Amino acid sequence: MKLTRKMVLSRAKASELHSVRKLNCWGSRLTDVSICREMPSLEVITLSVNSVSTLEPVSQCRQLSELYLRKNRIPSLAELFYLKGLPRLRVLWLAENPCCGPDPHLYRMTVLRNLPHLQKLDNQPVTEEELSRALLEGEEVSAPGIEGAGNGGSELSCSLSAVDTSAETRQNTLSCGEEETSVQSQLGLKPPSRERFPSFSQRDAVSGHKNRAHTQEERGRVFPHVS
Numbered sequence: 001m002k003l004t005r006k007m008v009l010s011r012a013k014a015s016e017l018h019s020v021r022k023l024n025c026w027g028s029r030l031t032d033v034s035i036c037r038e039m040p041s042l043e044v045i046t047l048s049v050n051s052v053s054t055l056e057p058v059s060q061c062r063q064l065s066e067l068y069l070r071k072n073r074i075p076s077l078a079e080l081f082y083l084k085g086l087p088r089l090r091v092l093w094l095a096e097n098p099c100c101g102p103d104p105h106l107y108r109m110t111v112l113r114n115l116p117h118l119q120k121l122d123n124q125p126v127t128e129e130e131l132s133r134a135l136l137e138g139e140e141v142s143a144p145g146i147e148g149a150g151n152g153g154s155e156l157s158c159s160l161s162a163v164d165t166s167a168e169t170r171q172n173t174l175s176c177g178e179e180e181t182s183v184q185s186q187l188g189l190k191p192p193s194r195e196r197f198p199s200f201s202q203r204d205a206v207s208g209h210k211n212r213a214h215t216q217e218e219r220g221r222v223f224p225h226v227s
Helices: 005-012 034-038 056-060 077-083 104-114 128-137 154-161 165-171 176-186 202-210 212-218
Strands: 022-024 044-046 066-068 091-093
Touching: 005 022, 005 034, 034 056, 056 077, 077 104, 104 128
Parallel strands: 022 044, 044 066, 066 091
Antiparallel strands: none
């Protein structure tokens, strides 16, 4: 499904695309978010639980500070190339994408090497020690499609795109229930009924209850109330 102008303006309660600052499209079955190129003022966008396969559309959102993309179809960490030009990006949630691969350490080090200004990655604070290690243990990425350029060509894509789903799920500390409640409350919106998202497993729901205390702590953290 393509994210349209009508959908954006309705959800953001805005009259023009260029004035949209915060947008919540959580669990909307989206595959095409190219319209993001027309939102230069965008600061926070939630695209988790969709089918987005490229980060290129948000590369034009120079004011972007928070990007939520958990559980999409980002194929390779080479896509991080499109986020390098976003000077204000501080929060990125990218867990449960094919690009995360079977090695969580290499994944985290590579993200932090290429985006050293991040303050939080996948709901985990970024430390100075990690940033120092990332310079040595992470991989530098090049633009998607440029094979053999730098240290991040096709080798990086191949090594990190083969996902071990079960292992990744165990290692991911952010549950579906937790993120859903957190993002909805931060944007001042009523959490949608879980019946709208039949793909969620019972274990996800239970995990969300177990993390209720952490969710409460997250609620007033970043977003101002949206009227």
